[in-house]
Amino acid sequence: MGRWGRITRRTLLVGSAAVAGGAAFGVWRLNQPFANPLSPEQGAALNPFVVIDETGVTLVMGRSEMGQGVHTTLAAMLAEEMDLDWSSVRVVHGPAAAAYHNAALAAMGLPVADYAKTPMQHRIAGAMGTLSRAFGLQITGGSTATRDAFEPLRLAGASAREALKRAAADRLGVDAAQLRTEDGAVIAPDDRRVPYTELAEDAARVDPPQVAPRPATEWRLLGQSLPRPDMLAKATGAAAYGVDVRLPGMKFAAIRMNPRLGGPMRGFDPAPALALAGVERVIDLGSGVAVVARNSWAAMKGAEAVDVTWGPAPYPETTEAIFQRIAEAFEGRRNSRLRDDGNTTRTLDDAAQVIEAEYRLPFLAHSTMEPMNATALFTGDALELWTPSQTPLVQARFAAQAVGLRADQVTVHTPYLGGGFGRRLEADYSALAARVAREMPGVPVQVMWSREEDMTHDFYRPAVIARMRGAVQGGLALALEAKVAAPSVTRQAVVRMTGLPAPGPDKGHVEGLFDQPYAIPNYRVEGYLADLDIPLGFWRSVGHSHNGFIHECFIDELAHAAGRDPIEFRLAMIRPESAVAANVLEQVSMMARWRAPREPGTGRGVAFAWSFGTPVAQVIELRDESGRIRIAKAWIACDMGRALDPAIVQAQMESGLIYGVSAAVMGEITFAGGMVEQRNFPE
Amino acid sequence: MELTVNGDRYETDVPEETPLLWVLRDELGLTGTKFGCGVAACGACTVHIDGEAVRSCQIALGDVWGDVTTIEGLGRPDALHALQAAWVRHQVAQCGYCQPGQIMQAAALLAENPAPDDAQIDDWMAGNLCRCGTYSRIRAAIHDAANSLAEEA
Ligand code: FES
Ligand code: FES
Numbered sequence A: 001m002g003r004w005g006r007i008t009r010r011t012l013l014v015g016s017a018a019v020a021g022g023a024a025f026g027v028w029r030l031n032q033p034f035a036n037p038l039s040p041e042q043g044a045a046l047n048p049f050v051v052i053d054e055t056g057v058t059l060v061m062g063r064s065e066m067g068q069g070v071h072t073t074l075a076a077m078l079a080e081e082m083d084l085d086w087s088s089v090r091v092v093h094g095p096a097a098a099a100y101h102n103a104a105l106a107a108m109g110l111p112v113a114d115y116a117k118t119p120m121q122h123r124i125a126g127a128m129g130t131l132s133r134a135f136g137l138q139i140t141g142g143s144t145a146t147r148d149a150f151e152p153l154r155l156a157g158a159s160a161r162e163a164l165k166r167a168a169a170d171r172l173g174v175d176a177a178q179l180r181t182e183d184g185a186v187i188a189p190d191d192r193r194v195p196y197t198e199l200a201e202d203a204a205r206v207d208p209p210q211v212a213p214r215p216a217t218e219w220r221l222l223g224q225s226l227p228r229p230d231m232l233a234k235a236t237g238a239a240a241y242g243v244d245v246r247l248p249g250m251k252f253a254a255i256r257m258n259p260r261l262g263g264p265m266r267g268f269d270p271a272p273a274l275a276l277a278g279v280e281r282v283i284d285l286g287s288g289v290a291v292v293a294r295n296s297w298a299a300m301k302g303a304e305a306v307d308v309t310w311g312p313a314p315y316p317e318t319t320e321a322i323f324q325r326i327a328e329a330f331e332g333r334r335n336s337r338l339r340d341d342g343n344t345t346r347t348l349d350d351a352a353q354v355i356e357a358e359y360r361l362p363f364l365a366h367s368t369m370e371p372m373n374a375t376a377l378f379t380g381d382a383l384e385l386w387t388p389s390q391t392p393l394v395q396a397r398f399a400a401q402a403v404g405l406r407a408d409q410v411t412v413h414t415p416y417l418g419g420g421f422g423r424r425l426e427a428d429y430s431a432l433a434a435r436v437a438r439e440m441p442g443v444p445v446q447v448m449w450s451r452e453e454d455m456t457h458d459f460y461r462p463a464v465i466a467r468m469r470g471a472v473q474g475g476l477a478l479a480l481e482a483k484v485a486a487p488s489v490t491r492q493a494v495v496r497m498t499g500l501p502a503p504g505p506d507k508g509h510v511e512g513l514f515d516q517p518y519a520i521p522n523y524r525v526e527g528y529l530a531d532l533d534i535p536l537g538f539w540r541s542v543g544h545s546h547n548g549f550i551h552e553c554f555i556d557e558l559a560h561a562a563g564r565d566p567i568e569f570r571l572a573m574i575r576p577e578s579a580v581a582a583n584v585l586e587q588v589s590m591m592a593r594w595r596a597p598r599e600p601g602t603g604r605g606v607a608f609a610w611s612f613g614t615p616v617a618q619v620i621e622l623r624d625e626s627g628r629i630r631i632a633k634a635w636i637a638c639d640m641g642r643a644l645d646p647a648i649v650q651a652q653m654e655s656g657l658i659y660g661v662s663a664a665v666m667g668e669i670t671f672a673g674g675m676v677e678q679r680n681f682p683e
Numbered sequence B: 001m002e003l004t005v006n007g008d009r010y011e012t013d014v015p016e017e018t019p020l021l022w023v024l025r026d027e028l029g030l031t032g033t034k035f036g037c038g039v040a041a042c043g044a045c046t047v048h049i050d051g052e053a054v055r056s057c058q059i060a061l062g063d064v065w066g067d068v069t070t071i072e073g074l075g076r077p078d079a080l081h082a083l084q085a086a087w088v089r090h091q092v093a094q095c096g097y098c099q100p101g102q103i104m105q106a107a108a109l110l111a112e113n114p115a116p117d118d119a120q121i122d123d124w125m126a127g128n129l130c131r132c133g134t135y136s137r138i139r140a141a142i143h144d145a146a147n148s149l150a151e152e153a
Helices: A002-011 A040-045 A068-082 A102-108 A119-135 A143-173 A194-204 A230-234 A296-305 A320-330 A342-348 A392-403 A430-436 A451-456 A489-498 A543-562 A568-575 A579-591 A646-666 B020-027 B081-089 B099-112 B118-124 B134-152
Strands: A012-019 A022-029 A051-053 A055-060 A090-093 A181-182 A185-187 A193-195 A253-256 A265-269 A279-285 A289-294 A307-310 A334-342 A355-362 A373-378 A383-386 A410-413 A445-450 A465-472 A476-487 A521-532 A602-611 A614-625 A628-638 B001-006 B006-011 B047-048 B051-055
Touching: A051 A143, A051 A194, A055 A068, A055 A194, A068 A090, A068 A143, A102 A373, A143 A185, A143 A193, A143 A194, A185 A194, A193 A194, A194 A279, A230 B081, A230 B099, A253 A296, A253 A430, A253 A451, A265 A289, A265 A383, A279 A296, A289 A296, A289 A430, A296 A445, A296 B020, A320 A465, A320 A476, A320 A521, A342 A465, A342 A476, A342 A521, A355 A445, A355 A543, A373 A392, A373 A430, A383 A392, A392 A410, A392 A430, A430 A445, A465 A543, A476 A543, A476 A568, A521 B047, A543 A568, A543 A602, A543 A646, A579 A602, A579 A614, A579 A628, A614 A646, A628 A646, A646 B134, B047 B099, B051 B099, B081 B099, B081 B134, B099 B118, B118 B134
Parallel strands: A055 A090, A253 A445, A383 A410, A476 A521
Antiparallel strands: A012 A022, A022 A051, A051 A055, A181 A185, A185 A193, A253 A289, A265 A307, A279 A289, A334 A521, A355 A465, A373 A383, A373 A445, A465 A476, A602 A614, A614 A628, B001 B006, B047 B051
């Protein structure tokens, strides 16, 4: 009960405020309050969590829906406590506001393995949460949205429900304790029903009661696979993504930035673009150009037609030279040694046989299905921005900076995201749209990236070199040493997003390697940061995306050296560390009938990872189809604790598997002449 | 230029070489059809011309040979096409961005082959990318829609 007690006594206040024709309930901090983003003069549209007016109940989400089902699960937390009729629940994305800070995300920055957190470390993690509030990070990323919302949203829902009951008690002349709630209405003992919509205004004047959320045993919605409120719109073409924003008088623009990332533009001739039908303007953006036209196609054609002279890239020009630079990091200063059990050096020196492997993993692009885009309207002292992002506050700040405004002069709307995967944590596309809009005050403009521009101007998952050594004894791993070199995503991104340096050991760089639940007596993991100015970003699962691969490939090498079955070998070392982790391996082994005889022409592999608080094990079966390898089957077992929506969990796990496999099979990004060579989806 | 989309007549003065995709989205305001690649590599822009599934990013306005149907015209929220209903039942969409193209591609399949097997579905749908990886539910929903169409018939 510790966390609950802390929240009610000191941290959170549940409150309400009147809005035109209704009431709004929210939760915000009492001791260091953020401005409540609810502002009555803007009507009922702006509110942290719940807006009730005469038209119904709307749940306002501070997290972006990019396919991961977060709107469904977060809405279910509120609906559960408020006894709403699920089929009538309306969900909208809230405004950019600091009240939606993500504490779970900052807590994860600690250099401690998730599975091994002690109560003390949990307290430190809590303290780090305040850091994310200090930055005002309203972020959908790091697999944190559901965990971060679990208590506040249920508290807000419970408080709103009780306030509505008190309002009804006054109206009906009945004791609130005798009332119950069902399908969006308060019900009296004599079965009289008062819909919330009729009570909203009175409820706004009630001092909101603080009550504990319901225990899991009473849940009707949470724990169920719910129909997603966004599904009908997405099946009928009605869901509005960033690219679908249409405003009166809107122009369409395309951009063309230096393909040598971060390099300057030496000069350009707009004439060939201006000669094309539909092209209206070419705008100088310093390191590239924007072309404004009557439609996106004319704008993209125009952008291609501009005759540009580019300056060089600030990094080595070829993939080979880039890997050379990464390898040099091993000679430099060590950044981290987050695991150092036993005496790895001596054990390996004394070992009869040392198993060694080097892994090289490529840069990867995010390739969201919806290319980068944003729509902006600049009116001198204000900027309105429609931008599909995982970080509305960061977008506001970057866009404001780009056009010389304050962040509070920027209004951010968050439409649906056609995929995020970490790419839309960045704000480059909003800043560019803002700069184009500044050149045409009063005229809304949609800045659309071509697929080519998107793929060649990403913030990439970094390329990585890992050097592994190990030894086995008596069927177990006796020693495992991992050294990883790569440029640091965290350092780049933290500087970019907060303006502050990120000193100390970089956990993201070695996550998935140092924090795995294997009992290996001599176990050491070291990180080396390469100095490389290629834009890097958080790519779905971040460090785990490369380190999970590296760790598990090498565990297979050790299993092979030990002459053991790869699942048996893993279990023997995982069991003593974590029963939960061992269980997912056992489950996947059972599902895949691992011990049953294999069909001829097939091969199977297994891997385990503890990533973002969830242990996962997968088995993949490959089939040899006359020389071509086909991924024939896959099995996944995971244990995230409480599955708040099993069907969404299932969809996310499948999605992650396919995303990972397509990266492994065809996602490689390479450089030549300082430019990314892959320009569109593989044909 | 005149154009029939979802049964409605439209007039546009945009140059004839403009791809149908951009005419629909930017000139006519029918934004259900999506842009993903512009080079026939993703299927997000799939629409029907006279019932045939085509990549609208590859068809110049001047070459449109018949009536165009987009996701907005396939069914409506209150009168869903069997595939759209199956999409909702199977909760197919994640980000949803690729789904209009997936559904239009699948609709052309069912028009031609009312009871496709897994291999035929995989083959027919192979050019439609989904970065969220919804493929298994897409396949299940197509089977389901095929069944419900068969029952209606
Ligand atoms: S946009 Fe037409 S196939 Fe990708
Ligand atoms: S649902 Fe996101 S790309 Fe298919």
